[in-house]
Amino acid sequence: xxxxxxxxxxxxxxxxxxxxxxxxxxxxxxxxxxxxxxxxxxxxxxxxxxxxxxxxxxxxxxxxxxxxxxxxxxxxxxxxxxxxxxxxxxxxxxxxxxxxxxxxxxxxxxxxxxxxxxxxxxxxxxxxxxxxxxxxxxxxxxxxxxxxxxxxxxxxxxxxxxxxxxxxxxxxxxxxxxxxxxxxxxxxxxxxxxxxxxxxxxxxxxxxxxxxxxxxxxxxxxxxxxx
Amino acid sequence: xxxxxxxxxxxxxxxxxxxxxxxxxxxxxxxxxxxxxxxxxxxxxxxxxxxxxxxxxxxxxxxxxxxxxxxxxxxxxxxxxxxxxxxxxxxxxxxxxxxxxxxxxxxxxxx
Numbered sequence: 254x255x256x257x258x259x260x261x262x263x264x265x266x267x268x269x270x271x272x273x274x275x276x277x278x279x280x281x282x283x284x285x286x287x288x289x290x291x292x293x294x295x296x297x298x299x300x301x302x303x304x305x306x307x308x309x310x311x312x313x314x315x316x317x318x319x320x321x322x323x324x325x326x327x328x329x330x331x332x333x334x335x336x337x338x339x340x341x342x343x344x345x346x347x348x349x350x351x352x353x354x355x356x357x358x359x360x361x362x363x364x365x366x367x368x369x370x371x372x373x374x375x376x377x378x379x380x381x382x383x384x385x386x387x388x389x390x391x392x393x394x395x396x397x398x399x400x401x402x403x404x405x406x407x408x409x410x411x412x413x414x415x416x417x418x419x420x421x422x423x424x425x426x427x428x429x430x431x432x433x434x435x436x437x438x439x440x441x442x443x444x445x446x447x448x449x450x451x452x453x454x455x456x457x458x459x460x461x462x463x464x465x466x467x468x469x470x471x472x473x474x475x476x477x478x479x480x
Numbered sequence: 481x482x483x484x485x486x487x488x489x490x491x492x493x494x495x496x497x498x499x500x501x502x503x504x505x506x507x508x509x510x511x512x513x514x515x516x517x518x519x520x521x522x523x524x525x526x527x528x529x530x531x532x533x534x535x536x537x538x539x540x541x542x543x544x545x546x547x548x549x550x551x552x553x554x555x556x557x558x559x560x561x562x563x564x565x566x567x568x569x570x571x572x573x574x575x576x577x578x579x580x581x582x583x584x585x586x587x588x589x590x591x
Contacts, residue, residue: 256549259552277554278507278544280552280554281547281552281554281555282506282507282551282556284550284552284554285548285550288550298523302526303523303525306528307529310529
C-alpha cells in the first residue's frame, strides 16, 4: 500500500510541542485519518488545535510562571533591540524616520529630533531597504536567542513558554498587519513597506524562534546523555 | 472517603463514547462516535485533552495496541473506563436524572 506523505512541518510541530504523546499514538491517529482521505488543511487544523489546547492546559496549570516568563522574555528582547539600536544609531540617524520598538509591539517610538538638522518634526522619508534588511536580520538573530532562552526555562515547562511567546508574537504581528493594511488604504507613507515586512515576519519569525528553541532542546538532551 | 471527581459535559461524552465503543476505543473512534451522536464536528485536540484529564482523575486507563502501516507504523492507544470511572458515570447519571425529574417544562417531551 502506498501512503500519502503527511505534512512534515505539522508533524514536527506535533512531535515537539504536544506533551502527552511520547509513544506517537496521536501522530498515528492523524496519519490514519490522513490516509483515509482527509486533506492537508484538516491535518494542520487538528495539529494546531491539539498544540493550542495543550498550551492552554500548560498555562492553566501555572499561570503566574507563564506570565512571569513571558514578561521576562519580552523585556530581554526589548533590551537587546535597544542595545542594537544604540550600536546602529549612527546608521539610523537622519535615515529612518521611525523606529518600531519590536520588543514592545504596542509601543511605537516616534523618534523626534534625529534628523540631521535637529528638527523635532517627524520626517516621513523613504524606507532605507539595506538598513531595514540589516535590522530585520539582527531582529531574527535576537528572536532565535529568545527561543533558546525560553527553551531553557526551569520554572515553567519550556514547551509551554515557547508556545505562549509564539502565540503572542503571531497575534501582535497579525494586529500589525491589520494596522498597516488600514494605513495603506489611508495612503500613509511607507505603509506598503511595513506591511511587506510584517508579511515576511509572520512565517519567518516563528520559524526562527522554534529553531532557536529546538537547538537549545537538542543541546540539553545531548548534555543529559553525556552525563 | 475521597470526594468523587466531577465530570464536565464533554468529559461525560468522552466517557460514554468509550463505554459504547468498547475494546476499540481510541482517539479517532471516540471522536467519530461523538460526532455521529451529537451531529457536530469535534476537534481531536479536545478529545485528547479530555482523555488526558480523565486519565489524571483515574477514570480511564490506556494501553498501546497494534501498529498498522496505515498509521505510519505507529501504535494505537486504546482507552477503557476503570471501575471508578464507571462509578462516576453512574453517579453523574443519577444526579442528572434527579435534576430532570419534576421539571414541568420537560414533561411529555413537549419542550
